[in-house]
Structure formats: structure tokens, C-alpha cells
Amino acid sequence: MTDSVSEYLDRELQCLDLLECVHGLKELDRTVFRLLLDADEPQTVDDVADGIGRDRSTAYRSISRLLDTGFVTQEQQNYDTGGYYYVYRVREPDALAADMQRLLNDWYARMGVLIQEFEDTYDSVLHDDSPTQRDE
Numbered sequence: 008m009t010d011s012v013s014e015y016l017d018r019e020l021q022c023l024d025l026l027e028c029v030h031g032l033k034e035l036d037r038t039v040f041r042l043l044l045d046a047d048e049p050q051t052v053d054d055v056a057d058g059i060g061r062d063r064s065t066a067y068r069s070i071s072r073l074l075d076t077g078f079v080t081q082e083q084q085n086y087d088t089g090g091y092y093y094v095y096r097v098r099e100p101d102a103l104a105a106d107m108q109r110l111l112n113d114w115y116a117r118m119g120v121l122i123q124e125f126e127d128t129y130d131s132v133l134h135d136d137s138p139t140q141r142d143e
Contacts, residue, residue: 032072035059039069040097043079049094070095077106 032040042058043050050058056066073079073095080098085091097103 032076033069035061035065036069036072039066040073040078043073043095044097046096049082049096051092051094055095078103 038059039055042055046054052063052067052070055070056063059066059069070079074081078098079095081093081095083091084094
């Protein structure tokens with residue numbers, strides 16, 4: 008994972024890089040996101056596990072990370088004979104884009120405040136006119 012903003016700016020980013028850049032998701036999460044995006048219908052954990060060639064618990068952890076970030080939704084499906092299971096689908100692109108834009112705006116505002124604090128702090132240090140005490 009890239010650590011600094013300047014390193015991100017130097018990279019040629021693709022739209023799916025937003026999953027990593029904005030939410031810190033892993034390559035596997037991007038793969039699961041793409042699988043859910045390309046699916047014609049909502050997928051179960053077993054469908055996802057089969058699609059990525061990994062075990063069920065690995066697929067579930069990735070789906071959970073995508074749920075936590077709001078990229079996918081979970082829907083309960085009921086069996087006619089009782090019981091239920093969950094299916095997962097990607098949220099609408101406009102909703103995802105709006106969420107990422109809000110997050111970016113919040114980050115930008117927070118960075119602006121920190122930059123101002125940085126300037127104020129180090130400006131006062133550099134221009135401190137108080138005499139220093141030295142032993143002679």
C-alpha cells in the first residue's frame with residue numbers, strides 16, 4: 008500500500024484504486040467488488056468464494072470489509088420452508104461516488120486545519136522575539 012499523498016499523486020490511478028486509496032481495502036477486496044459488480048444477480052458468500060477460488064471464510068472477510076465501507080449491501084433471502092441466507096450486491100455508483108466525495112471533502116477540510124496549525128506553530132517558533140538566556 009502506498010503511504011503518502013505525493014506517492015499516490017505520482018501513480019497512474021484507475022477507478023478501482025479508489026477502494027484502496029479511500030478505504031484501505033486490499034487487492035482481494037477489489038476482486039470481490041469486481042465479481043459482485045459483474046454478477047447478473049446478487050451473490051451468496053458461497054458464490055463469491057467459488058468466483059474467487061478461495062474458501063468461504065476468506066470470501067466472507069472480504070465481503071465484511073466491503074460492507075463496512077458501504078460499497079456493498081446485504082439482503083436477507085428467506086427459504087419457503089423456514090430459515091434464511093444473505094445475498095450481496097454492489098451499491099449504486101452515484102451513491103458510492105457521493106459517499107467518497109463526502110469523505111474526501113471531510114479529509115480536505117481536516118488537512119486544511121492541520122496545515123494552518125502547522126503554519127501557526129512553526130511561524131511562531133521561527134519568529135519568537137523573546138530573548139534567550141545564556142550563561143556567561
